[in-house]
Amino acid sequence: MITNYHRPQTLEETLELLKQPDTLPLGGGTVLNSPKYKEREISVVDLQALDLNHIRQTGYILEIGATATLQQLLEDAHTPAALVQAIRQEATLNIRNAATAAGTLVACDGRSAFATMMLAFDAKLTITGDSTSTVSLTDYWALRPGGLITRIDIPLNVKSAYQQVARTPADLPIVAAGLAQWSSGRTRLALGGYGKTPMLAMDGTEADGLESAASNAFHEAADQWASAEYRSDVAATLARRCLEAAQ
Incomplete structure (x- = not known):
């Protein structure tokens, strides 16, 4: 529950307000309006003027x-x-x-x-x-x-691709893969669809071993949406598709 609302005009004022207990920044409001904050008294600092x-x-x-x-x-x-x-x-x-x-x-x-x-x-x-x-x-x-x-x-000077598998085209992913590849060969693969945050499966000097890295990253990624075996297999497939799409 929002009990106090502030709309500072400067960054300095904003930072001072955010030092107060139970005070959070307000951007779009999509998070602070969620049920998570309904039972908690908070003050908000609106960032619109910054x-x-x-x-x-x-x-x-x-x-x-x-x-x-x-x-x-x-x-x-x-x-x-x-x-x-x-x-x-x-x-x-x-x-x-x-x-x-x-x-x-x-x-x-x-x-x-x-x-x-x-x-x-x-x-x-x-x-x-x-x-x-x-x-x-x-x-x-x-x-x-x-x-x-x-x-x-x-x-911006990288090749990139994103792939996901979900129950429906509009649903959140069960497995997601994002890839970025630099001209030097550096390749980063991030995986989503499981856990508290997406995870970095690979950050290498080249793309060798990409599918294995994806599979290994999700070898214990089981929850109510999918088994670890399923996620591990799909992650490897999506990693390969991302690499192909980024070429």
């Missing part, structure tokens, strides 16, 4: 403002096709019009198509607090550092 919703290309980097919506990102001409595909799978149009890029990454679980593809891109998060730092998405999920995400960067 101009953090930009999307722009800087050299070979796509800079995504923290409060840019998923729909903005989907419609931007610079967004890689694989990420557009993942965003379409992430949520319906109404949700995409409200959900922010940063909020989605903070609140996601392992079945997030968007987060899976961002992990494949080795997304870098700029976090502002008492100081400003840049962390990988993997480190952010592991450490949950304090401060406010203000920007997310992904590379």
Whole structure:
């Protein structure tokens, strides 16, 4: 339950407000309006006035403002096709019009198509607090550092692909695979559809062993949606399809 609402005009004011107990940033509101927060008294800090919703290309980097919506990102001409595909799978149009890029990454679980593809891109998060730092998405999920995400960067000079298997075309994935490959041969494979966050199955100097890495990453990935054996087999297949699609 939201008991206090703040709409600061500067980043400095925002950071001071967020230091208060039980105070959370408000982007699109799709997370804070969920049942998870119905029984909890919280204060919210609206980020709308901070101009953090930009999307722009800087050299070979796509800079995504923290409060840019998923729909903005989907419609931007610079967004890689694989990420557009993942965003379409992430949520319906109404949700995409409200959900922010940063909020989605903070609140996601392992079945997030968007987060899976961002992990494949080795997304870098700029976090502002008492100081400003840049962390990988993997480190952010592991450490949950304090401060406010203000920007997310992904590379544009890579080949990429996204594949998933779900019960229906519009459903969340049971198995998802996102792949990014650099001109140097570096290959990153992220898997989704299971667990608390998507997982990095491979970050190698080349693509050799990609299918084995995918299969091994999901060898214990059993839940109510699928067995580990099924996920392991499908992950290897999707990894191969991603590599073929990225060529």
